[in-house]
Amino acid sequence: MTAIWMSLAALCLAAPGGTDTVSPPDLEKIDRAIKKEPAYAGEPRYGLLALGPRAQTRVWLVLGKSKSTGDRYDVLYADLNANGDLTEPAERFEGQVEGNDVRFALPDFEDRETGSIHTAFKVRASGDSAPTVMVSLKWRDGFKMGGGYPVDPDDGYLKFADTPASAPVLWANGDGPFRFQLWLDRKLTIGAADHRNDLSFFVGQRGAGASSFWAFQEYVVPEGESLQATLIYHDAQGKEMRQTSLLSERC
Amino acid sequence: MLQHGPVRVPSDARPGKAIVRVEFSRESKYQSLPTDIDVDLIAETK
Numbered sequence: 001m002t003a004i005w006m007s008l009a010a011l012c013l014a015a016p017g018g019t020d021t022v023s024p025p026d027l028e029k030i031d032r033a034i035k036k037e038p039a040y041a042g043e044p045r046y047g048l049l050a051l052g053p054r055a056q057t058r059v060w061l062v063l064g065k066s067k068s069t070g071d072r073y074d075v076l077y078a079d080l081n082a083n084g085d086l087t088e089p090a091e092r093f094e095g096q097v098e099g100n101d102v103r104f105a106l107p108d109f110e111d112r113e114t115g116s117i118h119t120a121f122k123v124r125a126s127g128d129s130a131p132t133v134m135v136s137l138k139w140r141d142g143f144k145m146g147g148g149y150p151v152d153p154d155d156g157y158l159k160f161a162d163t164p165a166s167a168p169v170l171w172a173n174g175d176g177p178f179r180f181q182l183w184l185d186r187k188l189t190i191g192a193a194d195h196r197n198d199l200s201f202f203v204g205q206r207g208a209g210a211s212s213f214w215a216f217q218e219y220v221v222p223e224g225e226s227l228q229a230t231l232i233y234h235d236a237q238g239k240e241m242r243q244t245s246l247l248s249e250r251c
Numbered sequence: 252m253l254q255h256g257p258v259r260v261p262s263d264a265r266p267g268k269a270i271v272r273v274e275f276s277r278e279s280k281y282q283s284l285p286t287d288i289d290v291d292l293i294a295e296t297k
Contacts, residue, residue: 177281178275187290187292188269190262192295194257197258198258200253200254201253201254203254227273227275228273229256229271229272231259231270232272233261233264233265233270233292234265235265236265245259
């Protein structure tokens with residue numbers, strides 16, 4: 001009997017489309033301890049990239065400065081072997097200044113937990129004293145993904161933290177199941193069925209911390225395929241009602 | 252990449268807080284976890 005249930009569970013996990021009952025990992029509970037850190041110039045900024053279906057591979061990304069008096073974060077410590085030791089010489093990278101940004105090109109990343117290799121691994125930091133950060137890679141050398149995204153750009157993009165304990169977590173997982181994040185407007189006009197009620201969604205994974213959504217950065221949903229958006233609302237009599245719309249456009 | 256489109260709000264909806272539950276359809280090759288997003292329903296201004 002146990003074997004039958006296990007087979008059914010495996011079938012459910014492998015079934016295409018729809019929903020999945022697997023719970024996402026609790027990113028808030030990830031251990032934020034770093035085993036070994038270098039002597040930083042300036043105040044470091046901490047972020048954590050978790051990879052894989054259970055977020056089991058953890059790569060610390062720490063922004064530092066080449067000079068303690070520098071006005072921009074131009075050094076990145078990236079724990080590419082995920083051993084918690086940031087003092088290894090091969091894990092210190094100097095960025096290239098491009099306009100107002102500092103860009104770091106990292107080697108292909110091999111996730112030793114899953115055997116996957118992710119390419120085009122990049123980090124971009126804005127060139128100011130409290131930089132915003134965008135991390136991106138090609139998941140299994142395929143679709144480009146990255147984060148972190150806010151709901152509203154006026155709220156600001158991802159910022160790394162001044163301590164490991166308060167570091168935001170990005171969850172890089174291109175295998176699904178996926179979740180969604182709204183982009184911009186939260187207001188819907190009653191009775192309208194036009195552009196005023198057009199909602200846009202990122203497809204990807206929720207992180208932990210502000211502006212930490214990890215999303216596909218290129219078209220991954222096939223043309224003609226829709227997202228299902230069910231409005232759960234109350235009518236004039238206070239009764240809960242549902243109205244489903246199919247969102248088939250992409251940009 | 253953003254997926255988007257108009258969400259229909261029936262004319263009998265009461266103004267105030269509501270939820271949009273987003274997921275891939277059962278026919279999709281992708282799996283999703285239904286994601287509830289808070290929205291505000293507002294009356295149409297003439």
